[in-house]
Amino acid sequence: MIRPQRLKNGTAEDGCPTTEGRRLGARRSAMLLLALTALLLAGLAPARAQERAAYALGQGLWIGKLNLSGYLTIEGEAARGEDAKLIVDDLSLFIQGRFNRWFNPFIEAEAASLPIAVENHGLFQGEDAEVVLERFYNDFVISDHWSLRLGKALTPVGEWNGIHAGPLVETTSRPLTTFRGFSEFYSGAALVYQSEVESVPDLTVYWQPGGELASNPEAVPGRLFHDIAGLNLAWHWGLENTVGLSYQRARVAKTTERQHLVGANVHLVRGPFELVSEFTYVRLRRPRLTSLRRHELGLYVQGQWHVDEEWSLVGRFEIYRDRTLLRTSRNVVIGISWRPRPPIVWKIEYLDRWGGVLDLRTGVRGSFNVLF
Amino acid sequence: MRKGGHAKEARIAAVLLLAVLCACPRAGRAAELWIVAHRSVPVDRIDREELARIFLLKKTRWPDGRPIVPVNREAESQARRWFTRVVLGRSMRALIGYWNQMQFRGHMPPVVQESDAAVLGFVAHVPGAIGYVSARAGAWPPQVRVIGRIPVPEGDAPGRRRRSSLLWPDNAWPPPARLVAAPIRAVSVLVTPIAGGRAPIAGGR
Numbered sequence: 348m349i350r351p352q353r354l355k356n357g358t359a360e361d362g363c364p365t366t367e368g369r370r371l372g373a374r375r376s377a378m379l380l381l382a383l384t385a386l387l388l389a390g391l392a393p394a395r396a397q398e399r400a401a402y403a404l405g406q407g408l409w410i411g412k413l414n415l416s417g418y419l420t421i422e423g424e425a426a427r428g429e430d431a432k433l434i435v436d437d438l439s440l441f442i443q444g445r446f447n448r449w450f451n452p453f454i455e456a457e458a459a460s461l462p463i464a465v466e467n468h469g470l471f472q473g474e475d476a477e478v479v480l481e482r483f484y485n486d487f488v489i490s491d492h493w494s495l496r497l498g499k500a501l502t503p504v505g506e507w508n509g510i511h512a513g514p515l516v517e518t519t520s521r522p523l524t525t526f527r528g529f530s531e532f533y534s535g536a537a538l539v540y541q542s543e544v545e546s547v548p549d550l551t552v553y554w555q556p557g558g559e560l561a562s563n564p565e566a567v568p569g570r571l572f573h574d575i576a577g578l579n580l581a582w583h584w585g586l587e588n589t590v591g592l593s594y595q596r597a598r599v600a601k602t603t604e605r606q607h608l609v610g611a612n613v614h615l616v617r618g619p620f621e622l623v624s625e626f627t628y629v630r631l632r633r634p635r636l637t638s639l640r641r642h643e644l645g646l647y648v649q650g651q652w653h654v655d656e657e658w659s660l661v662g663r664f665e666i667y668r669d670r671t672l673l674r675t676s677r678n679v680v681i682g683i684s685w686r687p688r689p690p691i692v693w694k695i696e697y698l699d700r701w702g703g704v705l706d707l708r709t710g711v712r713g714s715f716n717v718l719f
Numbered sequence: 720m721r722k723g724g725h726a727k728e729a730r731i732a733a734v735l736l737l738a739v740l741c742a743c744p745r746a747g748r749a750a751e752l753w754i755v756a757h758r759s760v761p762v763d764r765i766d767r768e769e770l771a772r773i774f775l776l777k778k779t780r781w782p783d784g785r786p787i788v789p790v791n792r793e794a795e796s797q798a799r800r801w802f803t804r805v806v807l808g809r810s811m812r813a814l815i816g817y818w819n820q821m822q823f824r825g826h827m828p829p830v831v832q833e834s835d836a837a838v839l840g841f842v843a844h845v846p847g848a849i850g851y852v853s854a855r856a857g858a859w860p861p862q863v864r865v866i867g868r869i870p871v872p873e874g875d876a877p878g879r880r881r882r883s884s885l886l887w888p889d890n891a892w893p894p895p896a897r898l899v900a901a902p903i904r905a906v907s908v909l910v911t912p913i914a915g916g917r918a919p920i921a922g923g924r
Contacts, residue, residue: 403793403794403831405819406828406831409831443822443827447786448786484825510823543778586775586813586817587817689812689815689819718819
């Protein structure tokens with residue numbers, strides 16, 4: 348997934364960790380991951396042969412009540428004014444289990460930005476690879492509908508952030524609206540209600556006191572969020588149609604800035620056509636000096652046409668008014684994706700950007716994505 | 720001589736009739752899927768709505784609080800195609816995409832087993848497990864109970880097994896031809912009234 352430019356030469360902006368700090372964080376994350384994995388595996392009795400499930404690509408490996416799965420995204424990018432590159436953008440491993448009412452862990456560890464070939468660099472050079480502990484939490488089942496989630500998880504703001512893995516989304520580039528204006532993660536507690544009927548929405552209320560655990564090195568520079576709270580309502584019908592509403596408030600670390608976000612998202616499917624849209628509006632209180640306005644907003648509208656079971660065409664328009672830029676940024680994407688099998692998708696797209704310069708650059712991108 | 724000739728003709732006719740009867744498909748005899756569960760499951764009967772909620776991960780606990788472990792057959796199997804069509808009423812592709820998203824969100828998708836015997840073996844050994852097998856499944860472990868039967872509509876013949884390579888799908892028509900045909904299909908979908916809910920279900924329990 349094409350994401351923000353990462354900090355290079357050790358400089359920090361408004362409370363963001365330096366590169367060295369991020370490396371230390373990544374090391375801590377890796378150690379924590381190993382410890383959690385060891386704990387999980389130690390608690391497992393050897394599964395009997397009859398309890399093992401057949402391995403199927405995209406459905407993970409079942410060992411007793413434990414499922415090991417993940418995804419791989421290899422990206423190529425030729426953007427205007429930047430070195431062309433081929434990288435392993437994400438190599439992600441999930442470990443999840445359903446043991447009893449109280450012990451239902453989920454862990455996601457990710458190796459990101461592993462360079463394969465970067466223009467003007469040697470093989471396997473030119474990018475800083477990172478190891479990230481993206482998520483780790485445990486679900487406590489209160490009832491058939493209610494559960495309590497403790498740990499680090501993705502915030503339910505819109506739809507894309509919750510399913511951002513390359514094989515699950517339609518384009519290689521990620522809309523700014525889906526990550527730039529809010530915290531993508533919370534480290535704390537969430538109360539989750541999962542509805543059985545379509546007329547009643549799913550509900551998630553979450554709260555993070557203080558800072559983020561194992562903070563993500565890919566966070567937008569200058570936007571580490573503390574003291575986060577939010578909620579999400581999502582109505583689902585059919586398998587794929589969704590309308591959602593989101594709210595999130597947070598404090599930007601080491602600044603005076605506080606923000607309140609409201610958002611809406613919609614996903615409609617009609618035959619081979621899909622319409623996906625997300626909108627976020629952020630209101631700032633006590634903005635810092637670098638914030639040129641008291642609000643930030645983003646909107647994208649994406650249309651997909653599934654030409655047949657394997658081929659899809661996608662088009663997207665996005666507008667983003669960032670708090671730190673006077674000019675509004677706009678971008679448009681057109682692309683093709685090919686799914687020879689449901690867990691595998693090849694994508695290629697052209698993105699054109701104009702207006703304010705944010706994370707997305709004009710150019711061609713392609714990716715190979717697989718769930719395993 | 721003549722009497723013997725009649726007897727011989729009658730014998731030949733009987734043999735031919737028997738051969739024809741044996742060769743013909745057993746019309747009118749519908750197939751069934753049997754819903755099987757571990758014997759500890761605190762449910763005696765289950766209807767299709769409930770079954771769909773379980774396999775769509777909307778219902779995750781049995782009434783006694785024990786986790787439900789749904790068991791699916793592999794995507795290429797006839798039983799999976801029947802179950803998907805009759806109980807879940809969605810396309811295989813939409814379902815796989817849905818389960819992939821649910822897994823990314825931290826939910827556990829159904830376990831996959833590659834034969835009726837493997838489903839029965841798994842269900843027999845995992846408390847809370849529920850799956851489906853075709854009615855002709857052979858050996859029956861004592862730890863497994865049948866809690867539902869689903870008739871499969873007649874004429875629901877199994878489709879061609881389809882396998883794709885990573886590089887090129889095993890399709891009858893190359894992509895350019897399908898690109899030409901697709902607009903016609905798309906227009907036909909747009910002018911068709913919205914079909915609500917799942918596909919019609921034949922023969923309730």
